[in-house]
Amino acid sequence: MPNIDANGISLHYEARGHPERPPIVLVMGLGVQMILWPEPFCEMLVDRGFYVVRFDNRDAGLSTQLDWLGTPNIPLQYLRYMMGLSVKAPYSLDDMAMDTSALIGALGLPRVHLVGASMGGMIAQNLAASLPSRVASLTSIMSTTGRRSLPKASWRTMRAILSRPAKPKDVQAAVERMMYLLNTISSQTYRPDQARLRALCEQHVARRNNPPGGARQIAAIAASDDRTKIVRQIKVPTLVLHGDQDELIPYPAGLETARAIREGGGEARAVIVEGMGHDLPEPLWPRLADEIAQHCQAADDASAKKEA
Numbered sequence: 001m002p003n004i005d006a007n008g009i010s011l012h013y014e015a016r017g018h019p020e021r022p023p024i025v026l027v028m029g030l031g032v033q034m035i036l037w038p039e040p041f042c043e044m045l046v047d048r049g050f051y052v053v054r055f056d057n058r059d060a061g062l063s064t065q066l067d068w069l070g071t072p073n074i075p076l077q078y079l080r081y082m083m084g085l086s087v088k089a090p091y092s093l094d095d096m097a098m099d100t101s102a103l104i105g106a107l108g109l110p111r112v113h114l115v116g117a118s119m120g121g122m123i124a125q126n127l128a129a130s131l132p133s134r135v136a137s138l139t140s141i142m143s144t145t146g147r148r149s150l151p152k153a154s155w156r157t158m159r160a161i162l163s164r165p166a167k168p169k170d171v172q173a174a175v176e177r178m179m180y181l182l183n184t185i186s187s188q189t190y191r192p193d194q195a196r197l198r199a200l201c202e203q204h205v206a207r208r209n210n211p212p213g214g215a216r217q218i219a220a221i222a223a224s225d226d227r228t229k230i231v232r233q234i235k236v237p238t239l240v241l242h243g244d245q246d247e248l249i250p251y252p253a254g255l256e257t258a259r260a261i262r263e264g265g266g267e268a269r270a271v272i273v274e275g276m277g278h279d280l281p282e283p284l285w286p287r288l289a290d291e292i293a294q295h296c297q298a299a300d301d302a303s304a305k306k307e308a
Contacts, residue, residue: 003062006102007095012062013055013103017046022136022300023109024292026054027100029118030221031214033061033204036117041285048293053107057120058091058099059213066090071212072219078162081222084148089219093119093227096220097127101134111136113296118142118249118278119221125257129233137299138238139292142246142278144253145228145260146221154247157278160184161248165211174205182279185248189274190281231257232264237302239269239295241288243276269295 003010014034024045026037034054045052056063069090077087100123104112114135116124121143128138144150153161160181166173178201179194186192238261242254251272261268271291276284 004103004106006106007099009058009064009066009099011055011058011064011099011103013053013107015051015053015107016042017051019051021049021051022296023051023053023112024296025100025104025109025112025114026052027114027116027120027124028054028057028060029116029120030217031060033207035061035200035203035207036280038280038282038285040282041280041289044285044289045293048289050113050293050296053103053109053112055103057096057123057217059210059216061207065208065210065213066216067210067212069216072215074162074215074218077219077222081225087219087222087225089223090216091220093122093126093220093224094130096123097130100124100127101131104134113137113139113292113299115139115292116141116143117280119217121257122146122221122224122227125227125231125234128236128238129230132234132236135236136303137296138234138236139241139295140238140254140257141241141280141288142243142249142254142276143240143257144249145231145257146224146226147228147253147256148226150253150256151250153249157185157248165214166209168209168211171205171209174209175201178204185246185278187243187245187275187277187279187281189245190276190283192279192281228260231260232266234261234264234268235266237267237295237299239271239291241271241273241291243273243278245275245277248278 121140258268258270
């Protein structure tokens with residue numbers, strides 16, 4: 001799995017499938033790496049006829065760690081956010097969207113089907129709004145516009161998110177904290193297999209354990225605040241997928257995302273997935289892959305019809 005220079009940094013990525021097939025680019029969320037897009041799920045998308053790219057965002061995994069930008073004081077910045085005050089961040093979600101755009105360009109891809117989860121959904125939304133020439137369709141999973149009046153995360157999930165990170169060299173503590181976090185935000189109907197979850201967390205920590213990188217990403221989200229005006233600018237065909245058991249970003253945020261796009265004159269459809277939390281439960285992989293594949297194919301068909 002190679003690295004590629006994009007937007008002044010190095011992004012680690014993996015591609016699978018035939019490069020002549022329609023490309024899907026998967027954008028992952030806060031503080032986690034591309035391996036949170038499960039390999040079998042990626043293969044399901046390949047089997048449905050797509051060329052699939054997943055990558056580590058800046059400050060995640062094997063991509064560039066921007067440690068020279070310092071570590072934000074997250075409790076202080078979170079307090080400022082909750083008080084409606086401005087939040088300072090070393091970089092923005094727009095910067096991360098430009099990373100994704102640069103990756104697409106560096107790989108020589110045509111317009112891609114952009115699929116983003118959580119913070120990755122925010123990044124994908126920003127890119128679809130600002131550079132629609134890069135985006136054939138958007139799938140926004142368990143994400144949000146950031147509108148302040150939306151239902152908030154449950155206290156137990158915020159306690160997990162804001163829990164003290166393990167020290168970079170304390171591998172076991174880092175694994176245990178990640179397991180605690182993922183168990184907290186996961187579906188209550190489809191509970192994670194604990195042995196597989198531990199193996200995933202161990203792989204994640206072995207690839208990179210850099211808590212300051214996650215702190216910089218949190219600051220970028222908080223600094224973005226309400227992005228409704230940006231989301232209203234999205235004109236590419238959009239699918240919103242959201243779990244009804246999501247306690248981190250409750251599902252009304254997904255409905256609001258689709259509503260904002262339609263309000264701006266765009267095309268958006270929201271699907272609330274029963275039993276899904278803030279995760280991608282294995283029993284739901286076939287359904288999620290079908291939803292994404294059908295949406296991407298419909299967007300390609302509509303585009304071809306316009307060009308005919």
